[in-house]
Amino acid sequence: xGVEPEEEGVLAEEEDAARAMEPLDAGAVGGSGGCxxxxxxxxxxxxxxxxxxxxxxxxxxxxxxNPELKDKPLGVQQKYLVVTCNYEARKLGVKKLMNVRDxxxxxxxxxxxxxxxxxxxxxxxxxxxxxxxxxSPLVERLGFDENFVDLTDMVxxxxxxxxxxxxxxxxxxxxxxxxxxxxxxxxxxxRLVVGSQIAAEMREAMYGQLGLTGCAGVAPNKLLAKLVxxxxxxxxxxxxxxxxxxxxxxxxxxxxxxxxIGYKTAKRLEGLGISSVHDLQTFSLKVLEKExxxxxxxxxxxxxxxxxxxxxxxSGPPQSFSEEDTFKKCSSEAEAKAKIEELLSNLLNRVCHxxxxxxxxxxxxxxxxxxxCGRESRQCPIPSHVIQKLGTGNYDATTPxxxxxxxxxxxxxxxxxxxxxxxxxxxxxxxxxxxxxxKGPMDCYLTSSLSTTCHSGxxxxxxxxxxxxxxxxxKEA
DNA sequence: TGGGGTTAT
DNA sequence: ATAACCC
Numbered sequence: 001x002g003v004e005p006e007e008e009g010v011l012a013e014e015e016d017a018a019r020a021m022e023p024l025d026a027g028a029v030g031g032s033g034g035c036x037x038x039x040x041x042x043x044x045x046x047x048x049x050x051x052x053x054x055x056x057x058x059x060x061x062x063x064x065x066n067p068e069l070k071d072k073p074l075g076v077q078q079k080y081l082v083v084t085c086n087y088e089a090r091k092l093g094v095k096k097l098m099n100v101r102d103x104x105x106x107x108x109x110x111x112x113x114x115x116x117x118x119x120x121x122x123x124x125x126x127x128x129x130x131x132x133x134x135x136s137p138l139v140e141r142l143g144f145d146e147n148f149v150d151l152t153d154m155v156x157x158x159x160x161x162x163x164x165x166x167x168x169x170x171x172x173x174x175x176x177x178x179x180x181x182x183x184x185x186x187x188x189x190x191r192l193v194v195g196s197q198i199a200a201e202m203r204e205a206m207y208g209q210l211g212l213t214g215c216a217g218v219a220p221n222k223l224l225a226k227l228v229x230x231x232x233x234x235x236x237x238x239x240x241x242x243x244x245x246x247x248x249x250x251x252x253x254x255x256x257x258x259x260x261i262g263y264k265t266a267k268r269l270e271g272l273g274i275s276s277v278h279d280l281q282t283f284s285l286k287v288l289e290k291e292x293x294x295x296x297x298x299x300x301x302x303x304x305x306x307x308x309x310x311x312x313x314x315s316g317p318p319q320s321f322s323e324e325d326t327f328k329k330c331s332s333e334a335e336a337k338a339k340i341e342e343l344l345s346n347l348l349n350r351v352c353h354x355x356x357x358x359x360x361x362x363x364x365x366x367x368x369x370x371x372x373c374g375r376e377s378r379q380c381p382i383p384s385h386v387i388q389k390l391g392t393g394n395y396d397a398t399t400p401x402x403x404x405x406x407x408x409x410x411x412x413x414x415x416x417x418x419x420x421x422x423x424x425x426x427x428x429x430x431x432x433x434x435x436x437x438x439k440g441p442m443d444c445y446l447t448s449s450l451s452t453t454c455h456s457g458x459x460x461x462x463x464x465x466x467x468x469x470x471x472x473x474x475k476e477a
Numbered sequence: 478t479g480g481g482g483t484t485a486t
Numbered sequence: 487a488t489a490a491c492c493c
Contacts, residue, residue: 146493261491264490
């Protein structure tokens with residue numbers, strides 16, 4: 001599979017793929033390991049990726065629930081924050097994550113609804129993902145309101161079905177970034193144009209079937225698709241042609257705006273004098289590796305060029321369920337127990353609905369004065385007899401689970417000393433299908449009841465659960 | 478900064 | 487178990 005002569009807009013990604021095929025380029029592969037030299041690896045042709053981003057998602061869900069809110073400025077409140085708001089409210093100066101007081105001051109007519117219970121948002125979120133999965137199975141969720149879809153195969157199939165004389169009459173759907181003109185003699189352009197048409201169909205389906213509006217970006221990789229989806233903002237879509245890639249990434253005013261470069265990394269980069277995309281592009285990779293580690297350094301410097309070869313990884317069903325609550329102060333064991341019981345009760349309903357069984361439970365706390373993001377957690381396996389009781393809609397599991405959670409609690413918090421917590425969270429994870437057998441060559445000889453009680457030591461996790469028995473030994477402080 | 482999520486170490 | 491990232 002060679003590069004066609006008409007593919008003038010060769011993408012950086014393709015060059016990377018080609019380079020990685022060269023036998024002696026050890027540095028560039030960097031631990032990707034597992035190379036199978038005997039198997040012919042397909043050199044990936046350029047991909048077509050869509051990023052779909054719902055407009056002010058929580059507010060949209062609220063307006064669908066209660067249409068009277070539709071033409072009013074609406075904010076969704078969690079604790080003392082307006083976490084999101086509709087466009088009416090934005091016109092009047094309300095911003096995301098704005099303090100309720102500031103928001104009311106800016107906009108006294110602002111209508112607020114409480115959005116601390118995420119149930120309806122979560123349900124609508126999965127409806128969107130499922131709708132997109134009808135277009136392609138390769139859908140990756142990012143939070144509740146964004147999805148990536150790999151359209152490469154769909155585009156390929158549509159082009160195979162298309163009489164070649166019809167290519168000349170194709171038209172892009174939505175905006176083209178930079179107003180760049182489409183060249184239908186360029187196969188890369190043609191594929192992205194087909195991608196834009198599919199993106200338009202996805203947005204139409206979202207509106208027609210779910211009543212939701214959103215933006216889409218279509219580009220050769222996830223980074224670029226995500227960046228370009230936000231260019232025209234509510235309810236519009238934009239396609240990025242490769243020739244405008246550098247313009248797009250240089251439109252960022254600061255590296256912190258690059259998805260993948262978060263708060264911590266941005267701070268460390270600033271310490272190196274790196275603040276713009278251009279700074280990061282031209283900075284010594286060796287020095288960057290020393291500061292951030294080889295993996296992060298190589299990845300983010302590639303990002304700075306608009307290169308991102310990360311695949312769209314199908315999310316599938318969630319890997320964990322959690323419920324959390326923040327508060328000003330929790331300083332007694334009884335208080336904590338009451339909150340934990342409520343979190344657990346909600347979680348049990350969700351897990352029951354899911355059908356799979358969690359095999360691990362985790363408790364998370366945040367202590368007051370702990371600067372920020374300072375969370376501590378303890379987890380342990382859920383005893384198999386308790387797992388059996390889950391999902392039947394009964395309460396047989398709650399008492400043993402509360403007991404376990406309170407042991408985890410006392411393992412973290414010395415209740416004989418004063419304490420001050422500002423967050424409690426309970427998480428179910430390590431979800432397995434019903435009666436899932438343990439992986440191993442002997443599986444076919446084990447009954448499901450045996451398999452859940454035998455050699456639980458053979459787990460592939462790096463995280464070691466606290467053994468449930470260990471929790472019975474109270475912690476000495 | 479809320480109430481969630483994921484992956485890497 | 488924590489730390490980073492995403493929304």
